[in-house]
Amino acid sequence: xxxxxxxxxxxxxxxxxxxxxxxxxxxxxxxxxxxxxxxxxxxxxxxxxxxxxxxxxxxxxxxxxxxxxxxxxxxxxxxxxxxxxxxxxxxxxxxxxxxxxxxxxxxxxxxxxxxxxxxxxxxxxxxxxxxxxxxxxxxxxxxxx
Numbered sequence: 001x002x003x004x005x006x007x008x009x010x011x012x013x014x015x016x017x018x019x020x021x022x023x024x025x026x027x028x029x030x031x032x033x034x035x036x037x038x039x040x041x042x043x044x045x046x047x048x049x050x051x052x053x054x055x056x057x058x059x060x061x062x063x064x065x066x067x068x069x070x071x072x073x074x075x076x077x078x079x080x081x082x083x084x085x086x087x088x089x090x091x092x093x094x095x096x097x098x099x100x101x102x103x104x105x106x107x108x109x110x111x112x113x114x115x116x117x118x119x120x121x122x123x124x125x126x127x128x129x130x131x132x133x134x135x136x137x138x139x140x141x142x143x144x145x
Contacts, residue, residue, distance in 0.1 A: 023105030026098055030090055031106075039109040045085040047078045054110050056143050063143060064103050065118065065126045066136045073133035076140075091127055096120035 034042055039049035047053075057063050071089030075082055090099060103118040 022098075023101035023103075023108075026094070026102045027105045030094070031102065034085060034087070039106065041083075042085075043081065045083060046087070047076050047081075047083045049106055050110050051079070053078060053144060057140065058107065058110065058112060060139070060143055061122070062126055063136075063139055064106060065099070065122055066131055066139060068099050068103055068106075069123060069126050070131040070136050071133040072136045072140065074137050086133065089133070096123040096127065099123045 028037060034046035035049050036042065041048035067087065069089050069091040071087050073086040075084050077083075090102070094102075097120045100118040100120050100123050103123070107115055107118075
């Protein structure tokens with residue numbers, strides 16, 4: 001009776017590892033140039049993807065997806081620093097599964113390892129809704145008043 005869940009868990013380990021590896025590789029290719037490999041950010045350009053602010057931002061699961069799909073523009077003030085970079089949305093460049101892998105990797109960098117992985121369906125839902133950098137910025141301001 002207890003063997004089936006154990007067998008399923010064992011069978012999923014390689015799939016989970018492959019998804020994590022894909023997310024890390026895609027993040028390195030598309031995000032690390034500004035946010036750095038470990039998500040620490042670049043002074044004045046790209047804020048850290050880690051820190052207390054992500055506790056609030058991560059509470060809305062769609063926020064990260066909106067940033068990745070639609071982009072984010074405008075100055076960001078965080079920890080006494082101002083960041084003036086503009087993040088282009090990756091929606092036009094990557095498919096839903098790839099964007100889900102990046103989002104999952106970012107949340108893992110943030111320490112949210114027990115959180116459910118993002119799926120292509122999560123990305124598709126955000127992609128289908130109207131959005132852009134200004135809408136993403138408005139959501140950020142709502143989450144971080």
